[in-house]
Amino acid sequence: MAALESLLDPVTRGDPESPLRWTCKSTRRLAEELSRQNHGVGPRTVATLLHEAGYSLQANRKTREGVAHPDRNAQFEYINASVGRALARGQPAISVDTKKKELVGDFKNGGREWHPQGEPEEVRVHDFLDKTLGKAIPYGVYDMVNDQGWVSVGIDHDTAQFATHSIRRWWQEMGRERFPRATELLITADGGGSNGHRTRLWKVSLQALADDLGLMLSVSHFPPGTSKWNKIEHRLFSFITQNWRGKPLVSHQAIINLIAATTTKSGLIVKAVLDTNHYPLEIKVSDTELAALCLERHEFHGDWNYTIAPRIKKSRFQKL
Known part of the structure; x- marks a missing residue:
């Protein structure tokens, strides 16, 4: 789980009022990155781990506070x-x-x-x-x-x-x-x-x-x-x-x-x-x-x- 969290943390997003977290990386891509780190897991296992850690699949939500700065x-x-x-x-x-x-x-x-x-x-x-x-x-x-x-x-x-x-x-x-x-x-x-x-x-x-x-x-x-x-x-x-x-x-x-x-x-x-x-x-x-x-x-x-x-x-x- 620590290896998975390290992949997610820099790009983790969410509504601060929600205990749920979500990520823009697919389970397939996460499984591939974990496999490259010698963690042999598949997309289904990654999905289970994400659910247990409080992540969820979510649609877009209007929370952006302005035009995105180029940097x-x-x-x-x-x-x-x-x-x-x-x-x-x-x-x-x-x-x-x-x-x-x-x-x-x-x-x-x-x-x-x-x-x-x-x-x-x-x-x-x-x-x-x-x-x-x-x-x-x-x-x-x-x-x-x-x-x-x-x-x-x-x-x-x-x-x-x-x-x-x-x-x-x-x-x-x-x-x-x-x-x-x-x-x-x-x-x-x-x-x-x-x-x-x-x-x-x-x-x-x-x-x-x-x-x-x-x-x-x-x-x-x-x-x-x-x-x-x-x-x-x-x-x-x-x-x-x-x-x-x-x-x-x-x-x-x-x-x-x-x-x-x-x-x-x-x-x-x-x-x-x-x-x-x-x-x-x-x-x-x-x-x-x-x-x-x-x-x-x-x-x-x-x-x-x-x-x-x-x-x-x-x-x-x-x-x-």
Whole structure:
């Protein structure tokens, strides 16, 4: 099964809200590739293994978010190769993103949950923001090496500073212990939003993070229109959504508890915390500030792939 998964993983696609996965390679072609690796299996055996692993045959579905960039596939291959090199060197690789904002309170949450017949949980008729309870902004970090997730639940704004603070908290609470010899950190992220490749504050905040952690931060962004293919969508967010389906998100603590209780058969572990910090909007970054960053653009699509070096070298054992 490991050999089959290795053939599928770089090209695996799907709806992040679905536990199913699908692949564009035929069972015959997969069987031929496995045979070349000295795994004597036929197309029927491959089909059985795919079904057991959660794959299925599916028709087209309208999930593409825009016109495909001509370098889309090349960027996917670049990300896949970069992650492979990082893991081979024992360096951490994470996938990050902001999950959909949620209203906090006794509002209807999609899905169904078991209740005595005729006694559904009652919720509000209209979904208007409760100014007292506010909203929840979950920002996730998925550790691709250890199948572990971290979610900071913000209450203010989804900004680049919120994003990098979430990564910092993951490192302090989970990453540093699991990668004690790390010298660099690979981050894969969407191309837009608070961690977008055009967002100046994201790069400035990453520089501060690199300085704090003493790590080289390499970032690779997914090309336009492919946010649903981000690893964190399939390996973390989809399972969180499944876990809280049909449950009103009545408080921030309830949201934290539901996120932290998310598990999978593969052994996913999730930690979640409430971030009560305030993150102001519309912080301007000058050309001078941008030029002062220790940022090196990669040869291939330097707008999507770049590395930020720490300006202050810290021992990996130094307390943050």
